[in-house]
Amino acid sequence: LALVIWRENLFKPLNKQVTSAVLNLIEKERNGETINTSLISGVLRSYDKLEDLSFFIALGLNENDANRTQSLSVYKEAFESHFLADTERYFTSESQQFLAANPVTEYMKKAEARLQEEERRVQLYLHESTHDQLARKCEHVLIEQHLEQFHAEFQTLLNDDKNEDLGRMFKLVSKIKDGLGELKTLIEAHIHTQGDVAIKQCADTALNDPKLYVQTILDVHKKYDALVQTSFDSDSGFVAALDKACGRFINKNAVTVTAKSSSKSPELLARYCDTLLKSAKVSEDAELEATLKEVLTVFRYIEDKDVFQTFYSKMLARRLVQHTSASDDAEAQMISRLKQTCGFEYTSKLQRMFQDVDVSKNLNERFRSHIASSTPLDCELIELLDFSIQVLSSGSWPFQQSVTFSLPVEVLTTSVSFFALHILERSYQRFTNFYSQAHNGRKLSWLYQMSKGEIVTNCFKNKYTFQASTFQMAILLQYNSATSYTVQQLAENTQLKMEILVQVLIHLLKCKILQCKDEADVNNFKPHNEIEVFLGYRSKKLRVNINKPVKTEQKQEQEVTHKHIEEDRKMLIQAAIVRIMKMRKQQKHQQLLSEVLAQLSSRFKPRVPIIKKCIDTLIEKEYLERLEGEKDVYQYLA
Incomplete structure (x- = not known):
């Protein structure tokens, strides 16, 4: 009965004035004044009760009836519709005035605060059904109507690395349906430009410096990957924009243009891996593992993965043959990561290389045991020469036998007897026979260009140990028989092609181990030019590695x-x-x-x-x- 009296005598004649008063109170609160919110909540509860009264009279239901539902028509018509219109008017005016007098970054803080205030307003005294409509209204007025200004500011924020403001803009704009599209386009273009500029600044050096090249790429990626994670909440659209931008500037940039090859990036990445995995560059295990993870980050963006595979395969083969790997674990870990990224087929040859190395270790032990149980001459061979081999399956290793060559002959004197022994030749023949007996039908093709050894000098002031290629050994050992040879004589004795012989001689002359007797142009040898040992050779190190590849x-x-x-x-x-x-x-x-x-x-x-x-x-x-x-x-x- 009380509700009926309230509705007939007070609500109907006065509801417009009451609603207006409530809206005035809300505006005062929005303006920062303190109000009695219980007055608002009391009025709105009474609107809710009137809804109940209408419902009970129409259907004769009990207040606790399970079939009771609410349409909230009284609340919506008398209050909510006016409140939403008032909200739109208020924030439209405020946002326009504030933006006219303040930068966008300050406006975003204001908009963020206003959205939070309206969220609390629903919790304090509005009906929960108002929440979604109020949120959409505020987002439309405070954000959607100003998207163009947000987009214009976004580029400035990126240029100035204002990550906190970028994060705030992302949170605001993400509330608008399809609102992030333009931001994704802008950040993709920005990252691509930054990557291009970074590589262009170091292009001349990076062309021949794999570490600088890869680190430059990683610096750009790390910066914007962190931005996407922190400011853009790892949103899938922004992750995709980062990936597209990195893919573009990694595969085409100032270095690839200078090299006139889109395949330069995978080649340099493979060379960087080579420097990481060589024993001369050994790092802490954890540091190496982290760096290899970074390498795989760049690898994901490489389009020409077959180029990386080819160069990586060649360099891995050299590391395994020359025993320069940092560790088998690091090598295996890298191959495992490549396998996860590209599948089994991509790494099958790399894995077979490792298997060949393990098999070769066992084969060496068996060969030494075989020699030890053979003739006294063979037993002495073990003492005189540290000989080890690696048998590589031809289908897995990127090597080809394309060099004719004659193994050098050495004359050895022992306390037991004096005998002429083709020392390397005999080792070669003994192993060939041993292997043929163990594996009938298999053919061995010797890769002399990949072989190496150590020779000790007795002709200089100090006694040096040279770590040399087989070709270098073949030439240097000639000088045990004579002090001087013509280029033609060296070619005949070693059976090396003239172009290869000349390259090896040039390197030995540059090392100042040999010298040209008639002062010929070292880059233009003639067959009659005489080459002799330079007896004045000196080095600070007693063990000298002269087995280094020539740039040509x-x-x-x-x-x-x-x-x-x-x-x-x-x-x-x-x-x-x-x-x-x-x-x-x-x-x-x-x-x-x-x-x-x-x-x-x-x-x-x-x-x-x-x-x-x-x-x-x-x-x-x-x-x-x-x-x-x-x-x-x-x-x-x-």
């Missing part, structure tokens, strides 16, 4: 490697085309291109002109034909 050799090797990569790619493209056409039988040109690109993109990004050439090659080989009457359709020929 490295450059030639790079060119050959890239040539092989291009040939391998053509074969992979042709294989992919045949697989697709065998399955499809008929395929349009554009669809075939798309499928080839999709299949090979995990290894490298094939260029469309190369794919077209491969299609033409397969047509010539009669794997495919163009469908008669339709030039852009191919048909598979079984």
Whole structure:
């Protein structure tokens, strides 16, 4: 009865004035004044009770009836609709005035505070059903209507590294449906530009400095990866923007342009791995592990993963053969990470290399046991020469035997007897016979260019031990028989090709172990030029490593490697085309291109002109034909 009296005598004639008074109180509170919020909550509860009264009278329900529902029509019509309109008016005016007098960064703080205030308002005295509508209204007025200003400010904040303000903008704009799209576009462009600029600044040096190149990339990635995590809450769209930007500037930048090769990035990354994993550069285990993780971060963005694979394979092979790896654990860990990223096939040859090294260790032990149980001459061979071998499966290792060569002959004198012994030749023959007996039908091809040894000098003031390549040993050991040789004589004695002999001689002359008797141009030897030992040789170290690659050799090797990569790619493209056409039988040109690109993109990004050439090659080989009457359709020929 009391509610009926309240409705008829007070609410109906006075509700507009009461609602207006409530809205005035709310505006005062928004302006910073202290108000009695219990007055507001009391009025709004009475609106709620009137809703109950209307409901009970209409249906005759008990207040505790389970079927009771509320439409809140009284609350919504008498208060909520007016409140939302008032809110829009108030914040539209305030936001325009505040932005006109203050920077966007201060406005964002203001907007953030206002949203929090309205959230608390619902909790204090508004009905919970108002929450979503109020939030949407405030977000529209405070944020959505000012998105253009936010976007304009976003670039400035990125330039000035204002990460806290960037985070605040992200939280605000993320409340708007599809509001983050422009920010993602802007940050992708910004990261790409920053990466491009960073590499351009060091391009001249980085072209031949893998560490500088990779560290420059990592510095950019670390900076913006941290930004995405902290300021943008690792949002998937911003992570994707970071990935796209890094992929763009890593695969095409000032270094790749200077090198005139998009494959320069994977090559430099592989070379950086080589420096990390060499024993000469050994680091703490934890530090090395962290650095290898960073390498894999850059590797993920590399498009031409086949180039990385080729160079990494060559360098791993050298580390294993020359025993320069930091540790087997570090090598295995790197291969495991590559396998996780690219699959088993990508690392299968690398893993087989390790297996060959383990098998070779066991094989060496068996060979030494075999020699020890042989003739006295062979037993003495063990004492005179520290000889060890590695047997490598030809399909897994990136080495080729392409050098003719004659092993050097040494004359040895012992206390027991005087005898002439082809010492290296005899070791070579004894192992060849041993291996042939153990593995009937297998053929050994000796990789002299990868072999090395140590020789001790007795002709200089100090006694030195030279760590030398087999070719260097072959030349230096000639001087046990004579003090001087012509270039032609050295070529005949060693059976080395003149171009290889000259490269080795140039290096020995630069080391000042040998000298040219007739002062010829060391870069332009003639067959008659005489080469002799330089008896004045001196070094601060008693163990001297003279087995270092010549720059011209490295450059030639790079060119050959890239040539092989291009040939391998053509074969992979042709294989992919045949697989697709065998399955499809008929395929349009554009669809075939798309499928080839999709299949090979995990290894490298094939260029469309190369794919077209491969299609033409397969047509010539009669794997495919163009469908008669339709030039852009191919048909598979079984």
